[in-house]
Amino acid sequence: MKVIYTDNNATTKVADEVIEEMVPYFGQFYGNPSSMHTFGDQVGKKLKQARQRVADLINADPDEIVFTSCGTESDNSAIFSALNANPDKKQIITSTVEHPAILNLFKFLRDKKGYDAVFVPVDKKGHLDTDMLYDSLSDNTAVVSLMWANNETGVIFPIPEIAKKVTEKGILFHTDAVQAAGKVPIDVKAANMDMLALSGHKIHAPKGIGVLYVKKGLKFHPYLIGGHQEKGRRGGTENTVSIIGLGRACELAAAHLPVMDKEVRQLRDYLQEQLLEKIPSVSVNGDLENRLPNTLSIGFDAVEGESILMLLDKESICASSGSACTSGSLDPSHVLLAMEVPFKSANGTIRFSLSHYNTKEEMDHIVATMVPAIEKLRAMSPFWKDGKMV
Ligand SMILES: Cc1ncc(COP(=O)(O)O)c(C=O)c1O
Numbered sequence: 001m002k003v004i005y006t007d008n009n010a011t012t013k014v015a016d017e018v019i020e021e022m023v024p025y026f027g028q029f030y031g032n033p034s035s036m037h038t039f040g041d042q043v044g045k046k047l048k049q050a051r052q053r054v055a056d057l058i059n060a061d062p063d064e065i066v067f068t069s070c071g072t073e074s075d076n077s078a079i080f081s082a083l084n085a086n087p088d089k090k091q092i093i094t095s096t097v098e099h100p101a102i103l104n105l106f107k108f109l110r111d112k113k114g115y116d117a118v119f120v121p122v123d124k125k126g127h128l129d130t131d132m133l134y135d136s137l138s139d140n141t142a143v144v145s146l147m148w149a150n151n152e153t154g155v156i157f158p159i160p161e162i163a164k165k166v167t168e169k170g171i172l173f174h175t176d177a178v179q180a181a182g183k184v185p186i187d188v189k190a191a192n193m194d195m196l197a198l199s200g201h202k203i204h205a206p207k208g209i210g211v212l213y214v215k216k217g218l219k220f221h222p223y224l225i226g227g228h229q230e231k232g233r234r235g236g237t238e239n240t241v242s243i244i245g246l247g248r249a250c251e252l253a254a255a256h257l258p259v260m261d262k263e264v265r266q267l268r269d270y271l272q273e274q275l276l277e278k279i280p281s282v283s284v285n286g287d288l289e290n291r292l293p294n295t296l297s298i299g300f301d302a303v304e305g306e307s308i309l310m311l312l313d314k315e316s317i318c319a320s321s322g323s324a325c326t327s328g329s330l331d332p333s334h335v336l337l338a339m340e341v342p343f344k345s346a347n348g349t350i351r352f353s354l355s356h357y358n359t360k361e362e363m364d365h366i367v368a369t370m371v372p373a374i375e376k377l378r379a380m381s382p383f384w385k386d387g388k389m390v
Helices: 016-022 038-058 071-085 100-113 130-136 159-168 240-278 305-314 334-338 360-380
Strands: 065-068 091-095 116-120 141-147 172-176 195-199 210-214 282-284 295-300 349-353
Touching: 016 240, 038 065, 038 195, 038 240, 065 071, 071 100, 071 141, 071 172, 071 195, 071 210, 091 100, 091 130, 100 116, 100 141, 116 130, 130 159, 141 159, 159 172, 240 282, 240 295, 240 360, 305 349, 305 360
Parallel strands: 091 116, 091 141, 141 172, 172 195
Antiparallel strands: 065 210, 195 210, 282 295, 295 349
């Protein structure tokens, strides 16, 4: 059965154009870009092109691009660099709804390294409490790190505005733009970013390649100390093949931004409308007007997200749930809890995240699967009686 893939915030299909660009660099052009010979230099030249393509997606200069192994490494590198640059400052600020790449790092820094970590809350729609953020800034703040767009709900924070206010105070600002890249325009110059993280596998490049944008002139302390690669900002022989693929993926992502904004948004809205129309007791999480165009976080009362996923999986439909299903616990996600989404709805939340590869027929198939699936689960649910939640 053909897979219907609507889990693009988890990872994406590597685009055929990206694979095509990468293939010669596996077996044919395998030189080390740092070598003095022409064979290695050929790869070096191709990396230069890739660096330019990545820079273009976010309006950076190529020298401001540091290749890493993933979004998590980019986030960690940014924060450790900021702390090393400000050894006397002990306050660090983020939000309650970050990805674990930042959230767990901040908890580690608080619990094991004695930092005063501030987790700025969000409201019911997922908007950041910017008043609290600005009130928290002080001479003791080493870094502020906030995500551009949320991976679960798609809610977008006003990052350019926040970055401007934070950096005006001389405080370092990092943004995790892993979910925003390729879905909304990013302009690091206009937004006055200090550092920004991207991840290849969210934009149709392979897994295992990330980017940290580091503003020109910013004192950067490498996280991986080693060779002179990446102008001394990240030791280790470059993942040449993936970097080349990422370059092409960034070029495609830039070209597809209008498609994301129109066609993918329309598909997502269609799916949302259909589900809301055909199934009772359903609610959409997050600010509907201020979301990534591809993301739909939708809660079905009185059922469990995992059970829905299992029924979808039988139809080869890939989506994800809003629960952090770790170590056997089925707690609703920290993002939905932070937004005070009622447990009955958070527990039955499904995230559909689309890409330009999805079609209207696929959306129709999802709806046709969901309607009886929810009915079936509610018929067995102790929380559902006579067509409503009890
Ligand atoms: C917002 C956000 N930040 C960071 C990451 C981590 O990226 P990677 O998987 O490349 O480490 C993810 C991945 O899900 C993400 O959604």
